[in-house]
Amino acid sequence: MPLNRDDWYDTSRDLEWTLSYVDPEVAFPTRWSGAQGIPAEAWQAWDEPFRVSYRDYVRIQREKEAGVKAVSNALLRSATYEKLDPAHVAASQLHMGTTCLVEHMAVTMQSRFCRFAPTPRWRNLGVFGMLDETRHTQLDMRFAHNLLRHDQRFDWTQKAFHTNEWGVLAVKNFFDDVMLNADCVEAALATSLTVEHGFTNIQFVALAADAMAAGDINWSNLLFSIQTDEARHAQQGFPTLAVLMEHDPERAQKALDVAFWRSTRLFQNLTGPAMDYYTPLDQRKMSFKEFMLEWIVNHHERVLEDYGLKKPWYWDDFLHSLENGHHAMHIGTWFWRPTLFWRPNAGVSKDERAWLNEKYPTWEENWGVLWDEIIRNVNDGSMEQTLPETLPSLCNLTQLPLGSAASRHDLAPHQLVYRGRLYHFDHAVSKWCFEQDPERYAGHQNIVDRFIDGQILPPDLTGGLAYMGITPEVMGEDVYDYAWAKDYAGTESD
Amino acid sequence: MGPDVHGNVWLREHRDATRLRCADWDAFRDPDAVTYGRYVAQQDDQETYVEGLLEQFEREDHDAALGTEAVALLRRALAPSRYLAHGQQMLSAYLQQLASSSYVANCAAFQTADQLRRVQITACRTTQLRSAHPRAGFATGERQAWEGADDWQPIRRAVELALVEFDWDRAFVVTNLVVKPVADLLTLSELGRQCAEAGARLDALILENLWIDAQRGWRWTAALTRFLLADEANREVLQGHLDELAPLGDAMADSGGRLLATGSGRDAAEISAAVRTRWGALLAEAGLAAAAGPAAGTP
Numbered sequence: 037m038p039l040n041r042d043d044w045y046d047t048s049r050d051l052e053w054t055l056s057y058v059d060p061e062v063a064f065p066t067r068w069s070g071a072q073g074i075p076a077e078a079w080q081a082w083d084e085p086f087r088v089s090y091r092d093y094v095r096i097q098r099e100k101e102a103g104v105k106a107v108s109n110a111l112l113r114s115a116t117y118e119k120l121d122p123a124h125v126a127a128s129q130l131h132m133g134t135t136c137l138v139e140h141m142a143v144t145m146q147s148r149f150c151r152f153a154p155t156p157r158w159r160n161l162g163v164f165g166m167l168d169e170t171r172h173t174q175l176d177m178r179f180a181h182n183l184l185r186h187d188q189r190f191d192w193t194q195k196a197f198h199t200n201e202w203g204v205l206a207v208k209n210f211f212d213d214v215m216l217n218a219d220c221v222e223a224a225l226a227t228s229l230t231v232e233h234g235f236t237n238i239q240f241v242a243l244a245a246d247a248m249a250a251g252d253i254n255w256s257n258l259l260f261s262i263q264t265d266e267a268r269h270a271q272q273g274f275p276t277l278a279v280l281m282e283h284d285p286e287r288a289q290k291a292l293d294v295a296f297w298r299s300t301r302l303f304q305n306l307t308g309p310a311m312d313y314y315t316p317l318d319q320r321k322m323s324f325k326e327f328m329l330e331w332i333v334n335h336h337e338r339v340l341e342d343y344g345l346k347k348p349w350y351w352d353d354f355l356h357s358l359e360n361g362h363h364a365m366h367i368g369t370w371f372w373r374p375t376l377f378w379r380p381n382a383g384v385s386k387d388e389r390a391w392l393n394e395k396y397p398t399w400e401e402n403w404g405v406l407w408d409e410i411i412r413n414v415n416d417g418s419m420e421q422t423l424p425e426t427l428p429s430l431c432n433l434t435q436l437p438l439g440s441a442a443s444r445h446d447l448a449p450h451q452l453v454y455r456g457r458l459y460h461f462d463h464a465v466s467k468w469c470f471e472q473d474p475e476r477y478a479g480h481q482n483i484v485d486r487f488i489d490g491q492i493l494p495p496d497l498t499g500g501l502a503y504m505g506i507t508p509e510v511m512g513e514d515v516y517d518y519a520w521a522k523d524y525a526g527t528e529s530d
Numbered sequence: 531m532g533p534d535v536h537g538n539v540w541l542r543e544h545r546d547a548t549r550l551r552c553a554d555w556d557a558f559r560d561p562d563a564v565t566y567g568r569y570v571a572q573q574d575d576q577e578t579y580v581e582g583l584l585e586q587f588e589r590e591d592h593d594a595a596l597g598t599e600a601v602a603l604l605r606r607a608l609a610p611s612r613y614l615a616h617g618q619q620m621l622s623a624y625l626q627q628l629a630s631s632s633y634v635a636n637c638a639a640f641q642t643a644d645q646l647r648r649v650q651i652t653a654c655r656t657t658q659l660r661s662a663h664p665r666a667g668f669a670t671g672e673r674q675a676w677e678g679a680d681d682w683q684p685i686r687r688a689v690e691l692a693l694v695e696f697d698w699d700r701a702f703v704v705t706n707l708v709v710k711p712v713a714d715l716l717t718l719s720e721l722g723r724q725c726a727e728a729g730a731r732l733d734a735l736i737l738e739n740l741w742i743d744a745q746r747g748w749r750w751t752a753a754l755t756r757f758l759l760a761d762e763a764n765r766e767v768l769q770g771h772l773d774e775l776a777p778l779g780d781a782m783a784d785s786g787g788r789l790l791a792t793g794s795g796r797d798a799a800e801i802s803a804a805v806r807t808r809w810g811a812l813l814a815e816a817g818l819a820a821a822a823g824p825a826a827g828t829p
Contacts, residue, residue, distance in 0.1 A: 039657055047669050048653035051616040053677055057690040067536045090647045091581065094574040101567045140632065143639060150623035150642055156616060163619065163646045166626070166639055171566040209531070217537030479532035 041089045051156035068152035070221025074283045079155035082279055085271035093164055104261050111254045117186055122515050123381035124250040127310035129189045130378045134207045134306055136176035137197035142169040145215040145223050153220045165269035172262050179258055189510050192377045199505030202483050206435035210302050221276055226295035229273030232266050235299045237331045238307045249319035281343050293348040294469045301434045308362020313383030323395040324362055350465045357442050363403045364440040372424050376512030385520040402443040414521040427500050430482040431462035433470045438462050454478050544696045545628045549767045555631035561753045562746055564640050580739055587732040593662035599792055600728040604659060605666050607789050611717045612652040613676040617689035619645035621705040628698040637750040644743040681789035684781035703771040706751040711812050712779040714744035715805045716786035727795035755816035769818055
């Protein structure tokens, strides 16, 4: 019999050589490798957390591809899509528009590992990551392409990242930071370890379960299949953290603390509303908070503990934000619904409200009162009161609205003057992140800065929508046409 | 991100400042239209074929029966080539990450993966050969050969110099028009022929199979070059880079001839001349002229 993989694997990763015709510092600049301050021999301890051969990879992945395609083809011939709840469809459009091109950005991040990672072992593993992410991009595109005949909004799967839609800019900004502008070490800690090994479970496990419950077998199957790849290549972060803990633990702590906060804020925007408001009530498995606590918080704490790191200094702030931030993002996105490319569900009928209060004991006090105002206006026919006239102020770090990181009572300004310019933040922790590396973020204009700068004309909501590429056929409107508000007709206290 | 962060500056300097003119990079199409699904399916077929070869030749006890000339050739030229493939893997990945269009970037991504395939197959063969010929130096002496053997040095030098070409247009020329085609012609195609002559039939067949990947890599390279040459102003840029960088390929062809020469097969001059001729034909297919440097065209 031919050899087993383990017989030749060590030889296949024995690829380091001493460059002598060029300066190694030029060929492997630390600005990309992230290896500054770490002795070259330290990387010999970098050991793959999993072993896979090219031979096994193409065989297994071919089978996975065939499986996803078979389900998709079978469902194309059925009328499954027509039976889906429209609020669930909105969740899938939000996911597709904000995720597909992130997968494509991840191809490039993995390719950075292939070229600049400080050990050939990691450079080799990056190849499989690069292929995986190519797969995810193409799976999303194919899935969305098949649904275009039902809804033009699926065109935003590919289109969103070519627009200036504000939510998409926030997503792009985050991944520009942790994938494309990051050196290999930063990317391993922020993206592989924090986002892929932690947070993407919300997208690919929780949403996949919700999608299955909603009868969206096609999308659920796609998400689960993607997750099997993520779970594998996300492990690239662990050996990098191990090396960094030996030589620069402070850098590891800071990088993880920044990444964890930025990820939390992002997923409060991407997933919180989808899980707690768009998913039909009888199909919800867990609340966003419950899922975060079980899958993300426990996971992150375990990683920190295993490697001898401390919890982030802002842990109490994080827990407070976990109780509130996505509710704030939800009411904000629903209110600014003309700026969305999907149709948001308010998700505050009486039954849904009871569920929210059960899951979030402070919900009524923090958010119910605001929704009551909206409900009154809807039922009074004062629709103009439920719609925005201009844009909200945005954070110069997260690009998310000021006031959207905690409860409605937490509105103290967080500001900083840096090199003569005033920067605004949605939370003290966001400001702290900025301060850790101000040159990384300074100079960027969020969409409101561009508005004030005169780049968006006419300077009103109409100009803003045109700048964001929002067209009438995709513009967000309440997905149930306000039917949920009838629950309250004639029952308001005033 | 701030406009002057490292990533933005790198893109402005090494991608956006190119002298290549292209109104619509997204109009480029991979002639093989390789998607992820197609890639893993076709490569699974290729790997199944190679696996079959390995099993069949194992049954025949092929490695033990190899003659001295064959063992020496494989140790000298095949086993160290995993370093070359790793170099090409890094170079290909760079073409992906700075490409101006995903239509180009995807081609480079699959080309990168092809190199890892080659690294692993070479490592597998090296290990099998060590087992059949434990005293021949397999799996222990490759780094030394790659770093020190005279005939590998012009090849290693070309790879290293290519690694510091960060402008995308220059990186494309040095990688896909110089280093990779010459290296593939030498260490896949010509080496395969030499293996066959020396009785190393298994490696001849494996290299022939890896050559299929190299040909796919060449097809998109030639297509992209012709696509860019549709704007005549790009000819000066591409031909200029080629003329400047082609001596690296010439030196590779010269030393590669010596590296591969055997008594049973071609001699060094024949190999070098064949590689030069075939490289010139590839460049002509891409719409460029073989380099005008002093060594170009000389047999």
